[in-house]
Amino acid sequence: AREKADAARAEEKRRATAAAGGWLPSGAAQAVEGVPAAPGLAIGRIVRMQPEGMEIPDEPIELGRAADLLHVALAQTAEQLHALADDTARRLGESDAAIFRAQAGLLADPDLITLASQWLVEGHGLAWAWHRAYEDMAARLSALRNPVLAARAADLRDVGRRVLAHIDARFARSSLSDLPEGTILVADDISPSDAAGLDADRVAGLVTALGGPTSHTAILARTLGLPAVVGAGAGVEGLQSGTRAIIDGHGGRLWLDPAEEDLASARDWIAAEEARRARAAEARALPATTRDGHRIDIGANINLAEQAAFALDQGAEGVGLMRTEFLFLERSDSPTEDEQMEAYSAMARALEGRPLVIRALDIGGDKQVAHLDLPREENPFLGVRGARLLLRRRDLLLPQLRAIYRAAASGSQISVMFPMVTSRGELLELRETCERIRQELAAPVVPLGIMVEVPSAALLAAELAAHADFFSIGTNDLTQYALAIDRQNPQLAAEADSLHPAVLRLIDLTVKGAEVHGRWVGVCGGIAGDPFGAALLAGLGVQELSMTPRDIPAVKERLRQSDRPALQALARRALACPDAEAVRALAAEAP
Incomplete structure (x- = not known):
């Protein structure tokens, strides 16, 4: 029965991939299933990295x-x-x-x-x-x-x-510098050092048995533009070097020994994608305005001021999410108020007056910082994280708020949003703290928003909108909590689909609740950077989308090809779907 259920889920996943415009072989073909880590399709031959299995002799010296x-x-x-x-x-x-x-x-x-x-x-x-x-x-x-x-x-x-x-x-480890052209590198795991040193002209893609989509190796693969599949587990065992394969980093599959007609089909799909990306890149500076004149603001999700130039070059109109936790994660102590102020000011200067939304420290759950000495929790995703942590650790909250208000004094378009807000009481306490600091510094008023990441915030959107200046929906966490799926679990990652109708209905509730008080709603989660997902969100009434910079050209192009009434009709159909597969199937007929 379990095998039948797994086969049924695999078939549903195949249909959804095809409906969304993804590539699939024409007939039955053997595939290794993993977790998507970096998008793209590529053809190549497997090179299997053997585990090192080092035996280190014990040779005492003085x-x-x-x-x-x-x-x-x-x-x-x-x-x-x-x-x-x-x-x-x-x-x-x-x-x-x-x-x-x-x-x-x-x-x-x-x-x-x-x-x-x-x-x-x-x-x-x-x-x-x-x-x-x-x-x-x-x-x-x-x-x-x-x-x-x-x-x-x-x-x-x-x-x-x-x-x-x-x-x-x-x-010393063996070098990966002499890999043949067209290599699909398969390994139990690939270190960040090895990933950074790969020659993208020779390596077509990466497949690992271990790891997750947020690992440093996955991040580097996306930067290099290499399709990557991680968490494939036992599926990589027995794979032989020299085997012809097609790697699909979007669907999370490695197709083995493809037929000639499938190779030809994959080449056509790759060529079409390259042409589409080239068209989108040419028009990336244009706004995301639908054919009937409705504009959706487009921002970038970045961490550091040095990343702003690339984001603007890709067509970003500001920063919709500055992740401040990286100021804490990449060092052995907490940044001072002055250091934080300089980081926020540098980002504002790099944006040259464009909007900047700074997310307050988002620590807990899957983001732990050793030097903060946070208590160990059995289930950190349901523990002290986000706003809960900030309200308990004033030593973290107050210096950060002071730094933000000091940076805002320069006249920049800075807004602040607080993560993981679950109740009106949390929001009011955070607002009171902000106002007290603002008055102490004689700083300008800064818009204060919240992340909508838990179902309670979506269900209480109208009440929260009375006290929040804007909402930004984190669809990755909202999906996790709505579907009770740990999005970091490689066995369940494929089922943590943000296009699930339950998640879309929570987004719809959020937008309608915000409208009661005239607040704007953005999305900075993963589906904002997916062209079909962006179309659905625009149809639901989301006014701002923020994403990884590389996703901006394609999203803008998709929205410019649409009419608002058609997007709204698409959203209504999606809300009525029974599951995520049915929602994704709408992509084949979407306007």
Whole structure:
């Protein structure tokens, strides 16, 4: 019965992919199923990376010499990571380079150094002690079953192996620089260092058994424009190098041994996509105005001021989501008020007067910061996160608000929104705190909004709109809470579909509640960057869409090809659908 249910779900997924304009083979074909991590379709041949499975001999040496060698290896690795960060910044951008700057910080982790030193004092060899130390720490992080900590574990192993290679050249990793053209790289996992060093002219795509769509490797794959499928699990076992395959990063599949007619079909689909992207890119500076004159504002989701230039080049009209948690995540201590103020001011300057929506610190759930000493929770997604955390940790809330109001004093179009608000009481307490700080600083009034990420906020939208200046819907979390699906779980990720009619109905309630008090509603979640999803949201009455910069041209093009009444009719049909598959099937006939 379970096999039949799995087969039925797979068939539903295939139909939805076809209806949404995705690529599918003409007939029955074997596929490895995983989690979509970076979109795109590519044809190539599998190159299977074998697990390293290193056996590190325990070869004791004199303790003083071991300490000297470890010090040198750490210094050499730090230089190597700084060089890699500089190279990555030139090729891919500063945000991706920050991955390796953060990795360099792991080299000074006192717990790691202490653990390695303990093994050395007990008489073990340097290479053995170092390998044991970083593997033990990484295993502890992985065991916590937290996606962010799992990514940190991957970074720790990546850095640890670099140091190990400097301790003893026998343990240096094999290079991926000589991969043949058209490689679909398949591995249990791929480190961020390896991903950043891949030649996009030779590598067609990535497939991993482990990892998730928010890992550093997935982020780098998207930056490189490489289709990627992660979390494929046992599906990668037995895959042979040299096998012809088609990777679909949007649908999360690796199609094996495709027939000639499928190869031809895939080539046509790829060519059509490239032509479509070229058309959209040419018109990306134009506004997203429908054919009958209705305009939807388009913003970008970015973290740092250095990313603003690229976002504007892609057609962003402002920043709809500045994620301030990255000011805390990529360092070993909290940024000061002055440091935060400079970050917000720098973003405002980079936007040259365009709108900037700053999200207050969104920590908890899948985003944990070790140096904040947050209590461990059995279920952090249902625990102290977002607004709940800010109201309990005034030491985090007050400096951030002071920094934002100081930045707003320059006359910039800054707004603030608070994450994970679940009740009127939370919103009123946050507003009172903001007003007190504003008066203390004699700062200008700043629009204050909330993220709608839980069903209670959507159901109470009319009441909350009386006290919020705007709403921004986080569809990723709203989907997670509405469907009771952990969106980080690779086994369930495909079912956490933000186009589920239950989620769309919550969005509809939010828009209608906002209209009672004349508030605007934006969406900064994943479906805002999907052209069909954007069309549905516009039909529901969403007035602003904010997304990853690379998604902006295609979304703008889709909206410019539409009429508002047709989008509204499409939204009504979607609201009446029984499931997400039926909603996605509307894409085939959408205006």
